[in-house]
Amino acid sequence: MAFGSARPPGGKLPADVTSFIGREPELAALSALLERARLVTVLGPGGVGKTRIALRAAAQAAGNYAHGARCVELSDLRDPHLLPKAVTDTLGVAVQTSRPPLDALAAYLAECELLLVLDTCEHLLDACAALTGPLLARSPGLTVLATSRQALDVPGEHVLPVPPLPLPAPDAAGDGDALTLLVQRAAAVAPGFALTDANRAQAAALCRRLDGLPLAIELAAVRLRALPLDRLPAQTGDTFALLGPGRPTSPTRHRTLRAAVDWSHGLCTPAERLLWARLSVFAGPFGLTAADAVATDEELPAPVLLTALVGLTEKSVVQRLDERRDRYRLPVLLREYGAERLREREGREACRRRFVAHYRAQLADFSAEFATPAQLTRYRALAAERQNLYAALEYAAADGELQELTAVMWAYWLCAGQPGEATTWMTRALRERREPSQDRVMTLAWCSMFTGNQGDRAGASALAAEAVATADRLRDMRASAWAALAASAARFHDGGPSHGPVLVRAAGTLMHRAGDRTGRRIAALHLSFAHLLAGEPAATLDTARTTLDLLGEDGEDGADNDDQGTHGGHGDQDSTECYVHGSQLSTCGLAHLMLGAPAEAADALRRAVLLKGCLEDVLGVASATELLAWLAADEGRARRAARLFGATAALWRRVGPHPMVGNAQLKALHDTYERQVRTALGARRFAALAAEGASLTLAQAVRYAAEDGPASGAGRRALTARAAPASAALTRREREVADLVAAGLSNRRIAERLVISKRTVDAHVEHILGKLGYASRAQITALLREEGADGEG
Numbered sequence: 001m002a003f004g005s006a007r008p009p010g011g012k013l014p015a016d017v018t019s020f021i022g023r024e025p026e027l028a029a030l031s032a033l034l035e036r037a038r039l040v041t042v043l044g045p046g047g048v049g050k051t052r053i054a055l056r057a058a059a060q061a062a063g064n065y066a067h068g069a070r071c072v073e074l075s076d077l078r079d080p081h082l083l084p085k086a087v088t089d090t091l092g093v094a095v096q097t098s099r100p101p102l103d104a105l106a107a108y109l110a111e112c113e114l115l116l117v118l119d120t121c122e123h124l125l126d127a128c129a130a131l132t133g134p135l136l137a138r139s140p141g142l143t144v145l146a147t148s149r150q151a152l153d154v155p156g157e158h159v160l161p162v163p164p165l166p167l168p169a170p171d172a173a174g175d176g177d178a179l180t181l182l183v184q185r186a187a188a189v190a191p192g193f194a195l196t197d198a199n200r201a202q203a204a205a206l207c208r209r210l211d212g213l214p215l216a217i218e219l220a221a222v223r224l225r226a227l228p229l230d231r232l233p234a235q236t237g238d239t240f241a242l243l244g245p246g247r248p249t250s251p252t253r254h255r256t257l258r259a260a261v262d263w264s265h266g267l268c269t270p271a272e273r274l275l276w277a278r279l280s281v282f283a284g285p286f287g288l289t290a291a292d293a294v295a296t297d298e299e300l301p302a303p304v305l306l307t308a309l310v311g312l313t314e315k316s317v318v319q320r321l322d323e324r325r326d327r328y329r330l331p332v333l334l335r336e337y338g339a340e341r342l343r344e345r346e347g348r349e350a351c352r353r354r355f356v357a358h359y360r361a362q363l364a365d366f367s368a369e370f371a372t373p374a375q376l377t378r379y380r381a382l383a384a385e386r387q388n389l390y391a392a393l394e395y396a397a398a399d400g401e402l403q404e405l406t407a408v409m410w411a412y413w414l415c416a417g418q419p420g421e422a423t424t425w426m427t428r429a430l431r432e433r434r435e436p437s438q439d440r441v442m443t444l445a446w447c448s449m450f451t452g453n454q455g456d457r458a459g460a461s462a463l464a465a466e467a468v469a470t471a472d473r474l475r476d477m478r479a480s481a482w483a484a485l486a487a488s489a490a491r492f493h494d495g496g497p498s499h500g501p502v503l504v505r506a507a508g509t510l511m512h513r514a515g516d517r518t519g520r521r522i523a524a525l526h527l528s529f530a531h532l533l534a535g536e537p538a539a540t541l542d543t544a545r546t547t548l549d550l551l552g553e554d555g556e557d558g559a560d561n562d563d564q565g566t567h568g569g570h571g572d573q574d575s576t577e578c579y580v581h582g583s584q585l586s587t588c589g590l591a592h593l594m595l596g597a598p599a600e601a602a603d604a605l606r607r608a609v610l611l612k613g614c615l616e617d618v619l620g621v622a623s624a625t626e627l628l629a630w631l632a633a634d635e636g637r638a639r640r641a642a643r644l645f646g647a648t649a650a651l652w653r654r655v656g657p658h659p660m661v662g663n664a665q666l667k668a669l670h671d672t673y674e675r676q677v678r679t680a681l682g683a684r685r686f687a688a689l690a691a692e693g694a695s696l697t698l699a700q701a702v703r704y705a706a707e708d709g710p711a712s713g714a715g716r717r718a719l720t721a722r723a724a725p726a727s728a729a730l731t732r733r734e735r736e737v738a739d740l741v742a743a744g745l746s747n748r749r750i751a752e753r754l755v756i757s758k759r760t761v762d763a764h765v766e767h768i769l770g771k772l773g774y775a776s777r778a779q780i781t782a783l784l785r786e787e788g789a790d791g792e793g
Helices: 024-036 050-064 080-091 101-109 122-138 177-189 200-209 214-223 229-242 257-266 270-279 288-295 302-314 332-344 348-368 375-383 386-398 402-416 419-432 438-453 457-474 477-492 499-514 517-533 537-552 579-594 598-615 618-634 638-655 664-681 683-694 698-706 711-719 732-742 747-754 758-772 777-792
Strands: 039-043 069-073 114-119 142-148 158-161 319-322 327-329
Touching: 024 039, 024 050, 024 158, 039 050, 050 069, 050 114, 050 142, 069 080, 080 101, 080 122, 101 122, 122 142, 122 257, 177 200, 177 214, 200 229, 214 257, 257 332, 270 288, 270 302, 270 332, 288 302, 288 348, 332 348, 348 375, 348 386, 348 402, 375 386, 375 402, 375 598, 386 402, 386 419, 402 419, 402 438, 419 438, 438 457, 438 477, 457 477, 477 499, 477 517, 499 517, 517 537, 517 579, 537 579, 537 747, 537 758, 579 598, 579 618, 598 618, 598 698, 618 638, 618 664, 618 698, 638 664, 638 683, 638 698, 664 683, 732 747, 732 758, 732 777, 747 758, 758 777
Parallel strands: 039 142, 039 158, 069 114, 114 142
Antiparallel strands: 319 327
8 A cells, every 4th residue: 555645744753852861672672563563552650751762762763654753642631532633633634523533533544654652541541442443443554652551452452561760789889770860860950960989879779769760760850959969868758748849841740759640549440549558568579468468358358459459550550570470569659659548548557467467477387387398488488578577577566566576587587697687676576565475485585596696695695584584484385495495505605514515405305395396406406506616526416417307307308409509599499498407517517627527527518508598598608608718728728718718707797796606716716717828828818819708799609618519529420421320310419328338338327427317318228229220238339339440441
């Protein structure tokens, strides 16, 4: 079909009056869509920059259309029946009074090859859908580019969601288009403004606080005429008041941030508005289960909530973070707006109570199943809810119910290896109420142990004594067991006296009587550590078997995965207990080091740091990495030791003021090894290498500490690389077990050597026999000897 007989339409694209920043990925994606689709809708919340992106893409594509690109701005149109006339008026189409505007428009566009931009369609969705469908069907040269907060739902429509601008990363504040936009707009309205090393962090914090929303950033830049930059991030608690009037030339809906959000709110149904308000209690991403637990009641039953959530997502109010999972997010500014609406409604307190109850239940389930194979999966789920957990703490504190949360949150803090954070909240909770309760005892006991981990022995002892006294008043066996465990920990951390292990053993007996499975496993771990600090490394290894046997009751020992990777990825470790086993391996590693067995120490410590890395356990990674630094120093590997010392110094600073949990014996050993390495390298070289280690992230530190495998392993791989022997069917751990079988060790001795439970070794031997088709251990021995001889030849 030939186009071009119609006169050029009106409604030319408006020219940019400010610089266009970033958006290369969105522009490229939109250009590609316009090449293959005739209806494309640019989606996003108010103020995200949909119009600017659409107009820029239309300007770039205009040359592909004989009649170019034209724009119809719809934000001031309120009557949907007037939409066809608004388009004809903008394009300059003559309409006879006897002819419907839609027919006249279709006839006119049938002769055009045109890109038509319909800007701001969300309040006229049905009318826009009714207009574009017939126009596209009757006008083969027409392409429609719409901007909207919600899709038009017209057959053949393609959508392009627009995210906020990229934010500056916490560790690289100068990056991100959001920061570039703030700086350019600020320089335009406040002459002399420039980004410097002194204000870079404040500017980056402001961009993150405003979620990278271009409208909010532009309004913030305007305020820099009256307020210094360092006041803006602090004042954004009332963001809508702070980011007040914008430019008079801006669209009405964009002159203030509140107007932009009011526009979205007005498009919502009553149920969507109610859900928006209730979702504002979430401080971070949330799942459908959490939303249902917090927001559902008689006024908003579950089926209505689901429909409302879909509606808010379609209207670009709620963001869906992952198409494969039910993870949602209410952006910061929309959350603040929802919180205002929630304060205006009845039921705000009930909504917050449901929020706290939901997360308390999640934490209670985790603490009950803490030392089990479900640990890692449960912890990762909770770690993803970190912002919401701390919101729950704040809500609970406001209602005087903080102890109910801290009593079950110990497991989360323990896995994260952040005793300082735990003691801050627990101390606050203990000031809240003083009457005896199980929650108070648990909070006292764990506050004592976390305080001890930071080196405050006097504080730990005082808290433990109060826990014991409170438990005695309650006459509760489980409370008494946890109080006794805290009291024993306060004593054995100082090392030296032999009564440390005696006290821990007594606490373990109470845990057994109380039927507390988690408590028994932690008590067993403490007993092994108490023997270590009492200078009894052989007893340490002996008691470690009890810990591993207790973990083995769940059918696995917590670390026997053959695809162990680095931080965050241990192969299939979602069914692994990481905390207790990793801590036990660190303890055994030091015991082996004290007994003069460096190979066994290295194996245990590398596995420990991997397990602790899975949890992002800062304290656990610091402990294992510290011991690996000592081992490297013993082996004369000064450069590696210096880097590890640097990494551990940075990690210890994150844990608290006293490295090595404040233990004088361990601190003395640290000083000895570090002095040895410093002397070998010289002060300047040591400082440079330690700085390299200190610059590592937690994941990088884990990888560096763990990936230093023994030479014998490489040699063994080289021997078996030339051919595919029968033993190639075995996993790495099965091959290790098979080697020890061939060396004549019993299953019990193998368990001791590998620091795993005998039950696990039994299972490995059965798997080896099954894979090789053998019936006896002697056949395993003969096979490996034969393969060894072939390798030597």
